[in-house]
Structure formats: C-alpha cells, structure tokens
Amino acid sequence: MRGRGYRIQHTVTAALKITVLLVLASWVFAPFVSVVLWSVARKWYWPSLLPQELGLDYWYEALGLRRGYALTAAVGIIDALKTSIVIALIVTVITELISLPTAYALAKWRIPLKPLLVFLFLMPQAFPLQPVYVNLLLIFYRLGLAGAVPGVVIAHIIPCLVYAVWINAATFKSIPPDYEESARVHGAGPLTTFFRITLPLSAPGLIASSVFVFLYSFDEFTGTFFIGLPNVVTLPMLLYSASGYNMQFASAVAITLLIPSIIFMVVLERFLKSEYIAKIG
Amino acid sequence: MSVSLDGVTKRFGSFVAVNNVSFDVDRGEIFTLLGPSGCGKTTVLKIIAGLFRPNGGRVYIDGRDVTDLPPERRDTGMVFQSYALWPHMTVYENIAFGLRLRRLPEDEIRRRVREALELVKLEGFESRYPIQLSGGQQQRVALARALVINPKVLLLDEPLSNLDAKLREELRYDIRELIKKLGITAIYVTHDQTEAFVLSDRIAVMDRGRIVQIGRPYDIYENPRSRYVASFIGSNILIDGVLKGVRDGYGVVRIGSRTEILGVLNSTDPTSLIGKQVTVVIKPEAIEIRKGATGLENLFSCTISRATYMGGTVEHRAQCGEFEVKFYTPSDSRIEEGSIVELHISPRRTIVIAE
Amino acid sequence: MDRNSVKNSIKIFLMLIPSLTILLSVYLYPFILAILISVVDSSGRLTLEHYSYVFTVYAQDVVFTIAVCALSALVSLLISISIASYIRLSLDEGFRKILNWIFRFPLFIPMVVVAQMMRTFLAPHGFLNTLLAQIGFIELQEAPNLFDWRGLLIGFVWKQTPFMALIILSGFAMVSDVHIDAARVLGAGRLYIVRRILLPMARGSIAIAFALTFASNIGTFTLPYMIIGGAKPTTMTVIMAHRVTYFGDWSIANALGVISYAVVGLFSIAYLREAVRAGVYERERV
Numbered sequence: 001m002r003g004r005g006y007r008i009q010h011t012v013t014a015a016l017k018i019t020v021l022l023v024l025a026s027w028v029f030a031p032f033v034s035v036v037l038w039s040v041a042r043k044w045y046w047p048s049l050l051p052q053e054l055g056l057d058y059w060y061e062a063l064g065l066r067r068g069y070a071l072t073a074a075v076g077i078i079d080a081l082k083t084s085i086v087i088a089l090i091v092t093v094i095t096e097l098i099s100l101p102t103a104y105a106l107a108k109w110r111i112p113l114k115p116l117l118v119f120l121f122l123m124p125q126a127f128p129l130q131p132v133y134v135n136l137l138l139i140f141y142r143l144g145l146a147g148a149v150p151g152v153v154i155a156h157i158i159p160c161l162v163y164a165v166w167i168n169a170a171t172f173k174s175i176p177p178d179y180e181e182s183a184r185v186h187g188a189g190p191l192t193t194f195f196r197i198t199l200p201l202s203a204p205g206l207i208a209s210s211v212f213v214f215l216y217s218f219d220e221f222t223g224t225f226f227i228g229l230p231n232v233v234t235l236p237m238l239l240y241s242a243s244g245y246n247m248q249f250a251s252a253v254a255i256t257l258l259i260p261s262i263i264f265m266v267v268l269e270r271f272l273k274s275e276y277i278a279k280i281g
Numbered sequence: 282m283s284v285s286l287d288g289v290t291k292r293f294g295s296f297v298a299v300n301n302v303s304f305d306v307d308r309g310e311i312f313t314l315l316g317p318s319g320c321g322k323t324t325v326l327k328i329i330a331g332l333f334r335p336n337g338g339r340v341y342i343d344g345r346d347v348t349d350l351p352p353e354r355r356d357t358g359m360v361f362q363s364y365a366l367w368p369h370m371t372v373y374e375n376i377a378f379g380l381r382l383r384r385l386p387e388d389e390i391r392r393r394v395r396e397a398l399e400l401v402k403l404e405g406f407e408s409r410y411p412i413q414l415s416g417g418q419q420q421r422v423a424l425a426r427a428l429v430i431n432p433k434v435l436l437l438d439e440p441l442s443n444l445d446a447k448l449r450e451e452l453r454y455d456i457r458e459l460i461k462k463l464g465i466t467a468i469y470v471t472h473d474q475t476e477a478f479v480l481s482d483r484i485a486v487m488d489r490g491r492i493v494q495i496g497r498p499y500d501i502y503e504n505p506r507s508r509y510v511a512s513f514i515g516s517n518i519l520i521d522g523v524l525k526g527v528r529d530g531y532g533v534v535r536i537g538s539r540t541e542i543l544g545v546l547n548s549t550d551p552t553s554l555i556g557k558q559v560t561v562v563i564k565p566e567a568i569e570i571r572k573g574a575t576g577l578e579n580l581f582s583c584t585i586s587r588a589t590y591m592g593g594t595v596e597h598r599a600q601c602g603e604f605e606v607k608f609y610t611p612s613d614s615r616i617e618e619g620s621i622v623e624l625h626i627s628p629r630r631t632i633v634i635a636e
Numbered sequence: 637m638d639r640n641s642v643k644n645s646i647k648i649f650l651m652l653i654p655s656l657t658i659l660l661s662v663y664l665y666p667f668i669l670a671i672l673i674s675v676v677d678s679s680g681r682l683t684l685e686h687y688s689y690v691f692t693v694y695a696q697d698v699v700f701t702i703a704v705c706a707l708s709a710l711v712s713l714l715i716s717i718s719i720a721s722y723i724r725l726s727l728d729e730g731f732r733k734i735l736n737w738i739f740r741f742p743l744f745i746p747m748v749v750v751a752q753m754m755r756t757f758l759a760p761h762g763f764l765n766t767l768l769a770q771i772g773f774i775e776l777q778e779a780p781n782l783f784d785w786r787g788l789l790i791g792f793v794w795k796q797t798p799f800m801a802l803i804i805l806s807g808f809a810m811v812s813d814v815h816i817d818a819a820r821v822l823g824a825g826r827l828y829i830v831r832r833i834l835l836p837m838a839r840g841s842i843a844i845a846f847a848l849t850f851a852s853n854i855g856t857f858t859l860p861y862m863i864i865g866g867a868k869p870t871t872m873t874v875i876m877a878h879r880v881t882y883f884g885d886w887s888i889a890n891a892l893g894v895i896s897y898a899v900v901g902l903f904s905i906a907y908l909r910e911a912v913r914a915g916v917y918e919r920e921r922v
Contacts, residue, residue, distance in 0.1 A: 017731050020722065021738065028741045031753040031794065034763035038756045049766050098658060101651035111648055124663060126848075127900055128855030130873050131893025134880050135666035135673070158663050161655055219746030221858045226880070236748040236858075243752055243862060254752040261744045330821050352820040359821040365814035369836045378832070379822035430822065 038251035058248040062256070077253055080238040087149060087234060088217040091156045095164050095213050096206065098157075103168035104194075108177075124162045132158070133226040140227060147231040155223030160213040167212065171205025172198065211264050218260055283308040283466040284329060284434050289338030291324055298324045299335070300490035306434075306468060306483075311460055313469040315477045316487035317513070322470045325487075326436050329468060331355050342433055353382075358427030362439040364419045366411040372398075372422050373407040379430040397425040400459065417448050424456070428463065435460065435467040441476065453479045474514055478502065486510050504547065508634055511562040518563040520604050524633065527551050531578075532633040534561050537603030543578050544631035560634045567630035568608040570616075571623045579626040585616050599624060670897075674890040686891035694892070700869035702899060704785045705853035708792035709800075713846055715793065716801035721830045724808040725816070743798045751862035754791045758782040758863075787863045788871075792853050800845045807841025808834055847907035851900040872896050 037044075039058060041051035062077040105111060106118075124132075133155060137146055145151035175198060183193045199206075221236045229237060235257050243250035284306040291299040299321045306312040314322035327333045329340060331352030340348045347355050358379075366375050376397055380390045398404050401421035411419055420440055427435055440456070441449045457480045460467045471477055477484050478498040485495045486509075494501060494510050505511035512519055522534040525541065532546030532554075542561050548554055574580060583599035583606070594609045597616055601624060608624070616622060677683040690698070719739050726732045742750070757763045760779045769776040782790070811834055819829050835842065857873040864870045866878065872892045879889040 017726075017728065021731070021734060024719070024735070025738050027794070028738055030763065030767075031750075031757040032741075032745075034757040035749075035753045037763070049763075049770050098654040102655040105648055105651040109648060111652075112645075117652075120659060120664070123667070124659075126851055126904055127667070128851075128873070128893070128896045130855060130857050130876060131670040131890060131896070132663055132666045134876060134886065134889050134893065135669045136662060137880070138669075138886060139666065154662055157658060161658060165655060215746075219748065221746075221748045225857070225877070236746070239748055239752055240858075240862065243755055247756060250752055251756060254749045257746060257749050258744070261746065265744050327817075330817075332817050332820065352817075353823040353825055355821075356823075357821055359818065361814045361818060363812075363814055365812075365818040367815060367818075367833060367837070369839075378819065378824075382823040382828065426818075426822070436821075 035251045035254050038247055039255055041248060058246075058252050062249055062252040077235070077238065077256060080233050080235045080253075081256065083149075083232065084218055084234040084236075087152055087156065087232075088214045090149075090153050091160055091217040092210050092214045094153070095157055095160045096168075096210055099161055099164035099168055099209075100206075103165050104172050104198075106165065107169040107172035121162055121165055124159050129159060130222055130226075133223050137226045146227060147229070149228075149232055152224050152228040152232050152234075155227045156217040156220050158223070159220075160216050163216065164209045164213050167209035168202070168206060171202045171209070174205070175201050215261050215264060219257065283310070283343060284312075284468065285341040286325070286329070287339045287341070289325070289328060289335045289340065291321075291328060291333055291335050297490050299328065301338070302490075302492055303338075304485055304492065304495060306466055308466055309461075309464045310482045311457065311467045311469060311480055313471060313477045313481035313484045314487055315471060315474060315484050317472055320487040321490040322472075322487050323438055326359075326438050326468060326470050329434070330357050330359050330436055356430070356433045357436055358430060358432030358434075359436040360420075360423045360427050360438065360440045362442055364411075364423040364440075364443075366419055366422055366426075368411050370410075371407065372403070372409050372411070372414070375411070375422060376426045376429050378426065383430065393429055394425075397429040400428065401425045416444050417452065420444065420452070424459070428465070433466070435465050437467060437469045439471055442471070442473070449476070456480065486513065488513075503630075505562060505632060505634070506547070508560050508636055511560070511632065511634060516565060516607075518565070518606050520561045520563065522559055522561055524554050524557055524559045524635070526555055529578075531628050532559070534559055534633055536561070540581075540601075540603045542604075542626065542631065543628040544633040545629065546633045546635075548635060554635045557635055560636065562632040562634060563606055563626055564630055565606070565608045567627040568606060569625045569627070570610075571625045574623060574625065577625055579628050579631070581624050581626070583622055583624050585618050585620050585622065588615055588618050590615070670890040670893045673886050674894045676887075686887045687895075689888060690891045690895065694872075694875055697869045697875055698872060698892075698895060700785070701854065701871040701873075701896075704788050704871070705792070705850055708789050708796070708853055709846055709850040711789065711793045712797045712800050712849055713842070715797050716804050716845070717830075717835070717842070719797075719801045720804040720808050721826070721834060723805060724811075724834065725826050725829065739801055740798050742795050743802075745795070747795060747856065747858045748862075750791055750795045751859045754787055754794075754859070754863055758787045758790065783863050784867070785869075788860055791859045791863060792856070795859075796849045796852065800849050803841050803845035803848070804838060807838030807845075810841075811837045843907045847904050850903055854896055854900055 037051060040054050040056060042055035042057060043053040044051035106114075111117060136151075136155060140146040140151045145154070179197055179201065180193050183197045184190070188196065219236060220234075221240070224232060224234050224237055225240070228234065233241075235253060239250055239253040239257065242253055285304070287303050289299055289302045290297065302321075302325055304312070314325055316322050324333060328335050329342075331347065331350060331354075335348065338348075339346055342355060342357070367378075370378070373394055376394045377390050380393060385393075394407070395404075398406065401424055403418060403421055403425070406414070406418070406422075411422070414422065420443075423440070437456075441452055444452065453476055469477075469480060471480075481498055483495060484498055484501050485492045486501060487493065488509050494506050496504070501510065502514055505514055505517075508519065511517050520536055520542070522536040522542070524546075525533045525535045527533065527546065528543065531543040532551060534542050534544065536542060542563075544561055546554070571577065571580065581601040583601035585597055586600050586605075587596075587598040589596045589598075590612060591609075593612055595612050595615045596607055596609055598605060598607045599622070606624065606626070610616070674686055675682055675684065677685060719735065723732050723735055726735075745753070755762075759765075760781050761776065764782070765774060765776060765779040768774045769779070774780070780786075815833060815837065816829055819833050824832070855873065856871075857877065860871040860874050861877065864874065866874070872895065876889045876892045879885045879892070
C-alpha cells in the first residue's frame, strides 16, 4: 500500500508545481494586464489597484471615432496603421524576392568563400544595428531618402533580409534532393523543376519567413526612428510619441500593435503544426 | 527472493505495453526476458529500475515494496543498450558518479573505481573520454559504472546488441562469468535467443506484453509450451494437424488426409484432446536420414526439393507427401535436389502442442 | 577552369548579387563608415579624440550599459535554465504543457510594446507598486521610481527570457533520455542531474543563448530610450541617439557605436569559442 510519506511528498510536489505556475504566470501576464487596464481606464487614482472608472473613450479617440481632449498627436492611429501595413507589405515582398535566390544558392550549391558570406549574413544579427542606421541617415540625407518611405523600407530590409535568407535556406535544405533530381531525370529543366517542385514543397517555410518579415517590419522601431521621423509615422513611432504625454492613448496603440502578431502567430502555429503532422503521419 | 513482480501492468495511452506480468528471481540468479522488439521486455526492466511507474501491480526488491520509490532510491544498477556514458565525463568520472552521490570519501571512491576497472579489464583508461573508446570498451565502462555501487540487482538492457557479431559472442561468456563471480542478481533483456541460452539461468519468453513461458534454457528449447514459443525459438518446423489418439505414450497426429506423425504430448489428460486441432513442432536436428530401415515410427519417404549451401552446413528442404521439413547436414554430405530419401523424425524430440 | 565551372560561377554570382548588393551598400558600408567617422577629426585627420571624449564624459554610461546588459542576461539565464530544466525533467505532461505555453508569451510582444507595458507597470504609482503597497510591502507615498537600471533589468529579463529558454531547451532536448535515466538509476535527484548532466552537456547552447541575449541587450534602443531616456546614467544607444538628433554630432555617436561593436565582438568570440569546444562533446555517437 502507498505509505504516508509518499502522500506527503506527493502533496509537496503538487504545491510546488502550482506555485511555479502561478509565479511564472503573474510575472508574464502582469505587465500585459497593466497596459490593458490603462487603455480602458477613465479615472485611475492611486492607491487603488484597479481603475475607478472604465471606458472606451481613449479607444474611440485613438480610432478617430471621436475628437477628444487628449488628441494632440498629429497623426491618428488609423493613418499610422495604414503606413505601417504598407511599409511592412513592401518590405515583405522585396525581401522575399531578394532572399530566395541567395537562400537557394546557400542551401544547394557549393559556393566559394562561403564562410565569409555566412559571416556577412550573420553580422546584422550579431552586432548592434543602431550605428548602421545612424550612418545610413547621413547617407540618406544626401540622397533625399531621409524622412521618406523608401528610406524606411531600405532600413527595414537590412535585418529582414538576413532572417529571410536563413529561414528560407533552411527550408530549401530540408527538401531531399531526390525530388528535384527525379524531376530532372524525367526531363524538366532547372527552372521548371524549381517552380513545379522546389517552390511548392517549400511553401510552408516561405510563408513562415514572410510572416516573420512582415511582423519584424510592422514592429520595427530603431530604423524608423532614425530614418523615418518626423515624416514617416508608423504605429511604433506613434506609440513612442504618445507615451510621453498620454498613457491611456499610448496603451491603446500598444495593444493595436499586438493584434497582428497574435493573429499571425495563432494562424501560423496551426498551419505549421498540421504541416508537421502531415509529414510524420 | 531478490526481485519479485506481482501482476505488473503498464499502459501508454490505450496501448498495453506490459500485461499482468509476474515472476520471482532468486538471489544470484541471471534471469532473462526474451522476446522480439516491442514485446514489452525493456518496459519491464524500466519498471524494475523505477524509470516507469506501473499502472497496476507491485515490485519488490529484497522483499521490500519499491513500487512507489523513485529510481534514485532503489539501489539498482543498469546497463543501457546505447551504454549512456556521459560524453563530458572521463571514464573515471563516469564510474565515480554513483559513488559521489553516496558521499563516499575520495580515497574510497578512488579505490572502488580502480577495482571496478580491474574487474572489467580496463586498467589505465581512467582519464579517457567515452568518445575515445571502442564500442566494447564503452560497454565495459557502462558495466563497471553499474557494478561499482554494489547494486542489489543488475539490470541489463540489450547490452551487446550494438556490438559486432564476433565481440558479442566473446562478451556473452565474460558477462556471465563476471556476474557469477560477484554473485549478483541480474535481469537481462535481449531479443537474441542464443545470447539468452548462453547467459541465463532462467528465461522468460515474452509476447505482446505477456510472459508466455518461464523456464531453464533447456526446457524452453526442448519443451516449448505454445505455438508462439515454438516458432520464436530455434528454427522449428510447425505443422497443423488433428490429434487422432495416443499410442505408446505418444500423441498421434493426422496431417492432411493420410499422413500420421507421432510426438510427445504434454498434457495431463491427453484423451480429452482427441479430435482437437494441434500443432506438431519438428526440430531440424531431430531428423535423420535412414537408408533401408523398416518398422520404425515416423519414417517418411521424402523428395529433396532444395539444397542450399550455408557455409559449413547445407540446408535441405524436403517434401514428405503432405508436409515439408528442413534439415541440415555437414557440407560434404549434400544430397542432390530431386533425390528420394527416407527420413526418420524422432518422436521423442517432436512436440505436439494443443491450443 | 573549364567552361562548365565558369558557367557555374556566373550562375552563383547572379543568384547572390541582389542580396549582396543590398548588404554591402546599405549595411556593410555604413558599418565601416562608423569606424572611419569615429577616428577622423573635422579636418579629416586621424584622431582618437572622440574616444577620449567618450571615456571622459560617458565612461559611467558605458560601464552602466555593459553592467546592466550583462546582469540582465545573467538573470534571464538563471530563470530560463530553471524553466528549461523543469520542462525537460518533469514527468507530469499537463504541467509541462502549461509551463511551455505560459513562458513563451513575451516572444510575441515587440520591444516597443514591452517598453510601453513597463512604463505603465513600473511607474511610481503604477501597477507593480500599487500591487506591492496592497500587500503591504511598500508605502505608496514613497514608492520607488523604477525607471533606472531596475526598470531596464526587468524589461530586458521579461522580454529575453523566453527566447533564451527556447535555445536552452533545444540544447537540453539533445541530451538523450538514457543519459538522464542512467543518472537517475545511479541515485541522482533532479538538481543533481541539472548540475552534472544537463548543464555540462548543453554548454554550447547555453553559451550561445547568453552571447546572443547580451548582444541583443547592448544593441537595444527602444527600451532604455522609453524607460530611462536622458536621465543619468543611461545606455550607449540613448546617448548615440541624443548626439545625432540634438547635436548633429556623428563623431561621438560613431565612437560609441564602435565601442558597442567591440564589446559585443569580444564577448561573442569568447563565448563562441567555448561553444565550439563544448560542441566536441555534444555530438551524439551512433
């Protein structure tokens, strides 16, 4: 029979597990709860733990449905959202187009000076990007790209390209060469093989990298700050400028910023999971 | 009794990996769980080690119920199929691991590691890393690591199956000798029947989570109790038939429309089986070529359908009317395909199994 | 060189040219420009005056940046090792699943939102202090202002821990079950297994996780800019931004940039060397 010692030990283990989960959950979710509360707080005077009065006023204001007392920002949330989405879409398309051939070559071919190339493609991840943006601003002043959307797009492409190349190269590498070789043996040319065999097989990986790039650009702060301001106001820029004078409005913007990443992550997780299951099943 | 299992069952989801397994192992005995992969033998071993908790049943080591104890409090030693030597530790550190956990003084640890290395004949390998050792050497380090803590029971999970055939043959004897010298209780898991016969005092044959027969190696081989054991052990020929009667203490089995074969019938009440479906188990080594013999039971006139050179022996397949057998001869006594021979199948060594 | 290999080289070159053009012109060129600008004075002569300026005026901030970023990475490391160990060694499937889901949450939150969260969360009368006051930990009248190294530390740890835990978890996953089982059978408890088996065997992943997190902390601009801003001491990234936007001074900004390169570079080399060394043991034998 199970002894008393065993029961006590079991209770202690269970209590420890629950404590671990609670501590971790409050650590992870408390700041999130805080920003959500701020975005719907109408009146919140200390020392109250929760707001005294709730309301969606700041959301109406933020969404431009109502002109309010706090709306001093030059750009509304809708305009900023549009700018952000347009930039992120352009960045995603250009980045994917540029990264595909490079990723393919890195994954499938023997390339001279490969270590050097690999190092170059790792640099933007390893070293701080800010000094690059600072000097890019200097260069873009002269070219008239500072404070303009194309300049911001270029700034975003730098880190995105590196991520896209690595993710896409890993995807191409994961496709067994047998598929391509048998297509070639059966008479398909290299381009036909790529478009009919390689590309469809790597679709999940390419979609994943596109989503990743889109979100990176959508959330990007530093590059836009140096290259884009004051003319190009994306959501992160709006959040930054609002957080200085209006906590509630800034909190509403912060939550808006989260929406696409959460949507994409949920969709992507589902998508990749079924893909994965299909592979082993 | 050193190790006892009482009705142990383990499920993974809806899959029953171990089904109501019970056995007792005596002190100093080498007990082998034999079966094909996936039969649950490794799961049983892991339950004894405490790595799996059974869903039902009890496990006793030295008379103490250890079912609810975690592995670290059971005092077992285990050798894994892949050896599981820690790659970041030297041979010395690998072997000393269990001793350090027992907080022994450093000089005793040193002494016992040295003794363990002598035992497995690896003196002087203390400072090597596992990656610098051959497979056989790694296997011996794993053995030393399990033995150095003086476990109450030594568990071995297919310890030889990653080695090449030559080395495997040699190490079988070494392992048996070593375990017997130490007088330790050992439970050995393997799918290799020869290994089981050479090593074990007793063997338990497993099939789909159950133990189907327990016995000394001789009994398992000579007296399989079920069709499954008979087909798994040796290279027996299995023939279906109907029990017609009992003559001279042998069961008479009718095969097809006119053939009759005699064999040992293991039953307390043989007459009750008359008219039932049975299986005749013919061992190739129980078949003799008899020229011009008459008046013998189980004498059949057969045509050699195929003779295959196997290196050292020739495997012959022979069609004996309504059934087929195979038998082996030395390679210099090959019988030509198509020739007709008289074959005598010894009734004493032929088994009739009722199911 | 035969005709085929010439053709091949051209093919490779064409495939690489778009991305190489981008990286060389808008990444590597400004990267090198940072070094050049930092060692040239207004009349175009070589000089170290910008560095000596940085080390007289901003020495405190440079040390502050390195210290806070290293400390944050260290705290993240401890938490993520605990989480990864729990997930790797727990036998309770349900617990493992919940833990696995909770700890990832900050991965999906961009740094700029983290900064805003921390601004509301850590404010003198923000959520954290009010919470602590309710429990009776502090007096709200004299609530501490956390918008200094502490705010930065909390923000960095909150954001970086899941990423680190994922890398370490993948390192732990490479340690096969039998290596853990072998230790358990010999009498090792969980802590002992973490210390003697998991950590040493996953040394490479841990080193990489630490180096990446530290480098990312050093290069982060958003969080310190929104949490500390111009208060003293602040991070190199914030000063860099101030030098450029307020003073139009690229020399000092780039000197700071090159220092941050050097810090990250030295750190990565030290840690990656350790990782390569550890990799010798991590390779599984067949």
